[in-house]
Amino acid sequence: MAKIDCTVPPGLVIYADGCCEPNPGAGGWGFVVYLDEQEVACASGGAQQTTNQRMELTAVIEALAWVNDNFPEVAPRLFSDSAYAINGCNDWRHGWKRKGWSRGGPNAKPENSKIANLDLWQCLDGALMLRPITLEWCKGHAGIIGNERADELSLIGREAAVTPSPTALIRQQLDYTARY
Template identity: 35%
Template sequence: MTTPSTPRNIQLFVDGSYDPLKRLGGWGVIAVRNDVHIGSRSGSISCADNSAPELVAVLEALRWLEVNAIGEVATIWSDSSYAVTGCNKWRHIWRTNRWRKRAPNGKGRSRDVPNSDLWRALDACLTRCDMIEIAWCKGHVGLPWNEQADALARHAAKPAVLGIAGS
């Protein structure tokens, strides 16, 4: 877990889970202030890849902050380096390129950024919430709040949560 650049009172731990056979994803968010649980949420999505639930988890954490902690300084912790790097670096490039990826050498075809609808929503939220830091933490190493977010996401990804009969 890296250390945030500014002291943060509110920490949100997020995680996503994905079942490729059922093409179902789950996401979980745990909100903590001074190491005391102050809120949580989770949900399910039908999706085509494992990245979408990770992105939705960050997006839902931002939405939670917009309702429950307006104007407060916060850190959102994710164990997805894709989500963290995308939020902190790539989204600016993708927005400039109209949500298309370009080859590093400038040659070749550009292609749509996967899950561009989620990236656009994340970009809009992060632009509004400039006091929010997105940081990486190592997953599955016993960090209690991260483990709880993981458990919420795994539970939400189960077919029964969506009202779908399991096979």
């Protein structure tokens, strides 16, 4: 059995992760940024009603936005334990885009050609067109420091979505009142 390297690689390295319990249900996303093996930033968030895949993609989107705002000239390494996010970002989105954001060809049945989470895939496509990077896979729950930290942050984001702060509840009431 191959030993997993649990250290953070040098340079600008980001780990992104999402969670959802139950799925669908309350979910969270998180990312952590390391610069030369030192944690320099992290963020998390969540939603009361979502899916695990949406949170995995949101974590990558938020991480890319952060790096574009803070290190626009540096090429990061971005890791995720989500094969869905990795394959979609590195491969699938190119074909979907060529087919007019559809999974099937011109003869595909509409119910078979719909792309789940299309809004997020289009956002990721835009972000990755601005900053072309190849996302890298890492094994989840295997003791990899950055992945464990991103997982922890996704759980914090989920918890915040489940039990919003009093300030968030006041903001929610003000938004509701302003709308109606």
